Amino acid sequence: MKNETIFFQLFEHESSTYTYIIGDNKTKEAAIIDPVIETIERDLKLLKELELKLLYVLDTHVHADHITASGEIRKRTGAKTAISAIAGLDCADLLLEDGQELKLGNKIIKAITTPGHTNSCMSFYFEGRIFTGDTLLIRGSGRTDFQQGSNEKLYQSVHQKLFQLPNETQVYPAHDYGGFTSSTIGLEKKHNPRLGESKSIDDFKKIMSELKLSYPKKIEQALPANLKCGKI
Amino acid sequence: MKNETIFFQLFEHESSTYTYIIGDNKTKEAAIIDPVIETIERDLKLLKELELKLLYVLDTHVHADHITASGEIRKRTGAKTAISAIAGLDCADLLLEDGQELKLGNKIIKAITTPGHTNSCMSFYFEGRIFTGDTLLIRGSGRTDFQQGSNEKLYQSVHQKLFQLPNETQVYPAHDYGGFTSSTIGLEKKHNPRLGESKSIDDFKKIMSELKLSYPKKIEQALPANLKCGKI
Numbered sequence: 001m002k003n004e005t006i007f008f009q010l011f012e013h014e015s016s017t018y019t020y021i022i023g024d025n026k027t028k029e030a031a032i033i034d035p036v037i038e039t040i041e042r043d044l045k046l047l048k049e050l051e052l053k054l055l056y057v058l059d060t061h062v063h064a065d066h067i068t069a070s071g072e073i074r075k076r077t078g079a080k081t082a083i084s085a086i087a088g089l090d091c092a093d094l095l096l097e098d099g100q101e102l103k104l105g106n107k108i109i110k111a112i113t114t115p116g117h118t119n120s121c122m123s124f125y126f127e128g129r130i131f132t133g134d135t136l137l138i139r140g141s142g143r144t145d146f147q148q149g150s151n152e153k154l155y156q157s158v159h160q161k162l163f164q165l166p167n168e169t170q171v172y173p174a175h176d177y178g179g180f181t182s183s184t185i186g187l188e189k190k191h192n193p194r195l196g197e198s199k200s201i202d203d204f205k206k207i208m209s210e211l212k213l214s215y216p217k218k219i220e221q222a223l224p225a226n227l228k229c230g231k232i
Numbered sequence: 233m234k235n236e237t238i239f240f241q242l243f244e245h246e247s248s249t250y251t252y253i254i255g256d257n258k259t260k261e262a263a264i265i266d267p268v269i270e271t272i273e274r275d276l277k278l279l280k281e282l283e284l285k286l287l288y289v290l291d292t293h294v295h296a297d298h299i300t301a302s303g304e305i306r307k308r309t310g311a312k313t314a315i316s317a318i319a320g321l322d323c324a325d326l327l328l329e330d331g332q333e334l335k336l337g338n339k340i341i342k343a344i345t346t347p348g349h350t351n352s353c354m355s356f357y358f359e360g361r362i363f364t365g366d367t368l369l370i371r372g373s374g375r376t377d378f379q380q381g382s383n384e385k386l387y388q389s390v391h392q393k394l395f396q397l398p399n400e401t402q403v404y405p406a407h408d409y410g411g412f413t414s415s416t417i418g419l420e421k422k423h424n425p426r427l428g429e430s431k432s433i434d435d436f437k438k439i440m441s442e443l444k445l446s447y448p449k450k451i452e453q454a455l456p457a458n459l460k461c462g463k464i
Contacts (some may be wrong), residue, residue: 003400005383011411049423168235179243181413191281
């Protein structure tokens with residue numbers, strides 16, 4: 001039986017970023033999530049090999065650790081760039097609202113606002129998979145100490161939105177640093193040491209306040225570029 | 233709907249090795265493929281979180297680039313270690329023959345001899361996925377210049393065995409160095425630059441003879457250890 005859904009996960013080693021290609025196998029319509037400028041040639045080659053028609057380039061948020069390939073992919077494929085309306089980027093073709101749906105064939109990508117890591121973070125649901133950006137990481141979470149980060153908002157996004165999805169929903173984050181490639185909502189509810197069901201908002205605040213995180217290496221280059229969809 | 237099959241892919245950054253956990257969701261019986269000694273704690277923790285009963289530790293071959301965790305996992309879980317009979321390891325519990333089947337619940341792992349990278353390489357088929365070890369890599373292949381490597385055997389293993397699987401079979405190799413996590417038999421037939429259907433055995437030999445590969449960094453430690461199932 002032919003798979004009806006197209007799904008490929010790709011990794012960029014320098015920033016430990018996951019990029020995803022999702023699509024409908026009947027119509028060959030596809031989207032790419034969180035592409036990185038350093039790996040644009042690899043990703044465009046794969047899209048071509050897969051004979052996909054790229055409709056959307058989605059960013060889960062304005063990244064601070066790498067430069068998005070969204071603007072360049074739009075230029076080279078004609079796909080529409082999309083990001084949360086809250087990011088308010090002039091350069092994006094689509095400014096997505098909470099609950100907004102994008103079609104790939106007869107399948108639907110659902111945009112879900114999940115602020116906390118940044119104010120304009122979105123997750124994308126597609127065919128049993130949730131792409132969580134830097135909101136929910138595998139056994140972790142995004143940091144909340146810059147770009148309007150908020151512990152309250154992140155906790156609420158995860159508990160009131162992501163954890164409402166069925167337990168078997170597969171979780172695909174924007175990053176992983178420990179060699180994990182996927183999780184499930186059920187596993188994160190049970191085993192996420194920051195955000196699991198047994199953790200209160202106060203537990204989460206305490207954990208986040210005790211993290212000793214260094215300033216992101218690339219933020220000075222990445223943020224200004226990403227506010228222009230990756231224009232360097 | 234609950235997934236009937238358990239599947240997790242894990243990455244070890246130093247040797248760029250993929251480890252896989254596969255299982256049957258009803259009985260919770262599972263196997264781990266190509267575990268690495270450096271990531272044993274991560275993998276055992278995940279097995280515990282998933283509440284799996286580990287029956288088998290499978291190695292696709294005697295690795296030259298990293299030390300297997302198979303012996304240590306056996307010691308800590310009671311799982312049986314298994315490798316190709318051609319490897320002839322005294323330390324392994326099961327010496328697998330071509331076509332041999334191992335059960336996880338009512339699902340079957342099928343061992344397929346695919347020599348070429350080494351003489352004792354095996355691939356494992358499980359529920360629409362083929363774990364190809366170092367035989368077939370994504371848009372590449374294992375090297376053939378040590379451990380009884382053979383261009384002829386590798387080419388035949390891929391063309392006469394792996395490429396006979398349905399095109400939609402998902403390909404999961406033991407390594408990737410470019411950020412790919414999976415492929416399909418159909419994609420490799422069409423786009424593998426060394427082994428695709430348009431390449432003859434002579435094309436393959438020429439390509440392999442022109443690779444300028446450095447001697448594997450860890451071979452002096454890894455091979456003797458792996459001949460004892462990872463005992464250092």
